[in-house]
Amino acid sequence: MAIVDAEAPFIAAATDTALAGVSDFRGRLVYRSTSGGWRSALFVIVVEVASTFAYFGLSANLITYMTGPLEHSNAAAASAVNVWSGTASLMPLLGAFVADSWLGRYRSIILGCILYVMGYGMITIVSTLPALHLSPHDDNGLPSMLVAFFYASLYIIAIARGIDKPCGVAFAADQFDPDHPRERVARSSLFNWWYFSIAIGMAAAIAMISYIQENVGWGIGFGMLCAIMFCSFFVFLLGSPTYRIYAPTPGNESPFTRLGSGLVALAKSSSFPFGAREDDLREEEDGAAVTRSEEARTVLRLLLIWAACLAYGVVFAQIMTFFNKQGRTLDRRIFGGLVLPPAALQTFTPVSILVSVPLYDRVLVPALHRMTGNPTGLTLLQRVGTGMAVSLAAVCVAALVEGRRLETAREHGLVDDAGATVPMSWVWLVPQYVMVGVADVFAMIGMQEFFYDQMPSELRSLGLALYYSVIGMGGFISGGLISLIDSITTGYGGDSWFADNLNHAHLDYFYWLLAAISAAELALFIRLASSYAYRNKIVT
The missing domain is CATH 1.20.1250.20 (MFS general substrate transporter like domains)
Structure with missing residues (x-):
């Protein structure tokens, strides 16, 4: 036990006992006094507010970018935006499966952040290329590499959002013990502040980024989103020693x-879902x-x-x-x-x-x-x-x-x-x-x-x-x-x-x-x- 205690990320109080079923990011025992709570949840909130800021900074004005530099028609642009945003909102079904069955929430958020930075970085490159002033189709009428690269970046962001979103609020809630009276109260408060913080991120992104995109430059606007996601990813990693992690149990x-x-089982019973047989x-x-x-x-x-x-x-x-x-x-x-x-x-x-x-x-x-x-x-x-x-x-x-x-x-x-x-x-x-x-x-x-x-x-x-x-x-x-x-x-x-x-x-x-x-x-x-x-x- 002395060896395990020595490996703990912080020195626990003498009366502090290790939390059952929880480990840190290296698989070591964690203690209530040195892990979890608001100190950990705030690191998660930072990355989730940043991801919301970046997503709405992109999506709020995306139709203007498509009908402008990419020269899409109104109908084509609206349809493309709807399908992309729909994909981003359906991807949490896949993300929940990956997190629950394989990666766990902590590693899923890390993967999502990596894909966020990659996607926003790619779309920044696209928006700064001189070829943006050309038609989105080449002389043969085939989609140009520019448009293909643009859509690839969009859907990388959609995949990142799908991996991250079902894990963010759940991982933040994991930092509070529902069996501990004081932490249970704090956990309830978390959900209220979470939604409030997300709304602030939405409002700030829509007001700020859309103005920069149209009045300063698309590349600068998208580049800011990439930089914000990179910085928030760094902040999330800084909190790693304090996180309480519930890893998926093999065989579950x-x-x-x-x-x-x-x-x-329901089909075998030959019972209609609302019947009483x-x-x-x-x-x-x-x-x-x-x-x-x-x-x-x-x-x-x-x-x-x-x-x-x-x-x-x-x-x-x-x-x-x-x-x-x-x-x-x-x-x-x-x-x-x-x-x-x-x-x-x-x-x-x-x-x-x-x-x-x-x-x-x-x-x-x-x-x-x-x-x-x-x-x-x-x-x-x-x-x-x-x-x-x-x-x-x-x-x-x-x-x-x-x-x-x-x-x-x-x-x-x-x-x-x-x-x-x-x-x-x-x-x-x-x-x-x-x-x-x-x-x-x-x-x-x-x-x-x-x-x-x-x-x-x-x-x-x-x-x-x-x-x-x-x-x-x-x-x-x-x-x-x-x-x-x-x-x-x-x-x-x-x-x-x-x-x-x-x-x-x-x-x-x-x-x-x-x-x-x-x-x-x-x-x-x-x-x-x-x-x-x-x-x-x-x-x-």
């Missing part, structure tokens, strides 16, 4: 393998098979709720694409001659989150508690449904504003001038950005807690991956819908709904279509939520 099943065996089968099955089949049945119920949330992800995808393009056509002057980059308007979404979270927690929840008797004010599904309703209202507002913008362009004879500034203030777009942020406070936080709380404990990493994948699938659906509508509306010789000259386009029609889809899914969600039976006795 991953959540996905466990779910697969549960689905097999299992009573006759319990004598024929062993206890493990029954448990797995019940877990699978629970996941199938949750998948129905997940499917009813996808329209929310489709609306969310428009923030980085068509909301941005709308803003570019408006008068964005502030303080005299200063002109806001259109991507900077996205700042209103995280700012509204920062304002809404304390209002929800300190004002709305107590008021609803007095009305409903529920300690949390709303049940989890009521909270998600409220967010979906606000999202529906946001896209309706966006359609009305776009209709007003088109009318103003016609009144001033600007329909055929693609580069003209429509005499209409950027302030018109603020409500739709703010409403999306408010919807996030209800829907996104509600979904995160719902899929974590209602998923069987052995499958909770899958639950968090489902939460991320709502936005991912929404991006894919949006990209496919845009491509389909673009081909249909241009197939008869008319202008596309997404024409490069937005004064000829019909984004208002597209927004009304999204409103109809959102309304239909909200009705389905309400029907499913009204009959959903919570796993916990205390409904939250």
Whole structure:
């Protein structure tokens, strides 16, 4: 024991005992007084806020880069951004599998950081090449090496995000012992500060990086993201001696393998997921098979709720694409001659989150508690449904504003001038950005807690991956819908709904279509939520 103590990263107090089932990054014993807690969690928070800053610094203005230096059409750029962001949001499914089955959270975060630095470094190189001023296709009509290199860098970043995101908050939470009273309280506080910090990173990135990209240079803007990720990676490594690491246990099943065996057991029982024939089968099955089949049945119920949330992800995808393009056509002057980059308007979404979270927690929840008797004010599904309703209202507002913008362009004879500034203030777009942020406070936080709380404990990493994948699938659906509508509306010789000259386009029609889809899914969600039976006795 003396040898082990001598190898410990810090000298533990004489009365301090080694924590069971936990080691440091070299596999040595760790002690409560010299490991974990806020001192360790803050190192993780730094890298996660930096990764959020970098991601939104890239994604917020990506459509402008694609329609500018890369010369993509509006429809092609919007579809590409949606598919890329969708991939980045679906990758946590793969990342959770890799972390739970093989690498563990600590090494997964390290791998994610390496890929982040590589991806942002590559996109910095692309944006500084003189060839950026050439067409994105060579003389043979094949994609140029420039575009291939650009997309490779984007998808390396998407893979990095998928590896990192399902591990970041979980690894930070690992630094607190849930069986220790004081650390359990601190762990609960971590989640509140985590979301608050992420919102700050989003707001800072959108406001700062978009301005630098358009007014100083794309290469400098992307280079800053690479530098920030490199520095945060270094900070994360500095915290390594203090981390508490729960390594995957050899032979343990991953959540996905466990779910697969549960689905097999469920199929063998020939029982419909929502039926009640299992009573006759319990004598024929062993206890493990029954448990797995019940877990699978629970996941199938949750998948129905997940499917009813996808329209929310489709609306969310428009923030980085068509909301941005709308803003570019408006008068964005502030303080005299200063002109806001259109991507900077996205700042209103995280700012509204920062304002809404304390209002929800300190004002709305107590008021609803007095009305409903529920300690949390709303049940989890009521909270998600409220967010979906606000999202529906946001896209309706966006359609009305776009209709007003088109009318103003016609009144001033600007329909055929693609580069003209429509005499209409950027302030018109603020409500739709703010409403999306408010919807996030209800829907996104509600979904995160719902899929974590209602998923069987052995499958909770899958639950968090489902939460991320709502936005991912929404991006894919949006990209496919845009491509389909673009081909249909241009197939008869008319202008596309997404024409490069937005004064000829019909984004208002597209927004009304999204409103109809959102309304239909909200009705389905309400029907499913009204009959959903919570796993916990205390409904939250």
